[in-house]
Amino acid sequence: PRDVTAAVSRVPGVSSVEVKLGVMSTEQRQQLQTDLRGGAPAREIPFARPDSLTQVLAVASGKGGVGKSTVTVNLALAMAQRGRKVGILDADIYGHSVPAMLGVADERPTQVEEMIMPVPAQGMSVISIGMLKPRREQVVAWRGPMLDRALVQMLSDVFWGDLDVLLLDLPPG
Structure with a gap:
C-alpha cells in the first residue's frame, strides 16, 4: 500500500490517496467474471x-x-x-x-x-x-x-x- 500511495501521490493533480485492501465476496467475484465475459454465460468445461x-x-x-x-x-x-x-x-x-x-x-x-x-x-x-x-x-x-x-x-x-x-x-x- 505504501508503494501505491507514493506512486499515485506523484501524479500531477492528485492531492490525497487512500488505499483500502480487502477480499472480494463470492458474489463480487462472480459479477466481475460476468463483466469480463461481456455478460456472456460461463462456459462449462x-x-x-x-x-x-x-x-x-x-x-x-x-x-x-x-x-x-x-x-x-x-x-x-x-x-x-x-x-x-x-x-x-x-x-x-x-x-x-x-x-x-x-x-x-x-x-x-x-x-x-x-x-x-x-x-x-x-x-x-x-x-x-x-x-x-x-x-x-x-x-x-x-x-x-x-x-x-x-x-x-x-x-x-x-x-x-x-x-x-x-x-x-x-x-x-
Missing part, C-alpha cells in the same frame, strides 16, 4: 467438474521445439493401443503439428448444432487450433486472454464424448 472421470494430462515446456507434440502423440497412441478412449487437443498456436503426425492435417472438424465434432485419427479424437483456421498457412497471433478464450471454447464446445484421457499439447511458455 465437462472435464473440470468434480464428477468427471476423464484424466486430463497437459504436455508443456517453456521452450519451443523440444518435442512436446511428439510426446503427446506417442503417449496418446500408447494409451489408445491399450484400450483407453483418448482425445488430443493441440493447443500449440505456433506449431500445431499433431494433425500432421496423425495423418489428418487436411481434415476439418464438423459442426453439429452447437457442438464441434473432433476428427477421428487412429482410434482417437483430435482437435487442433490449426484445424479451426480458415487457411492452414494463416498465422494466429493470440496472446493472453484471447488464447485463454480459445482454449476454453475448445474444451467446452468440442463434443469429446466419454474419454478416459484428454491430452493437451500446449504452446511454449
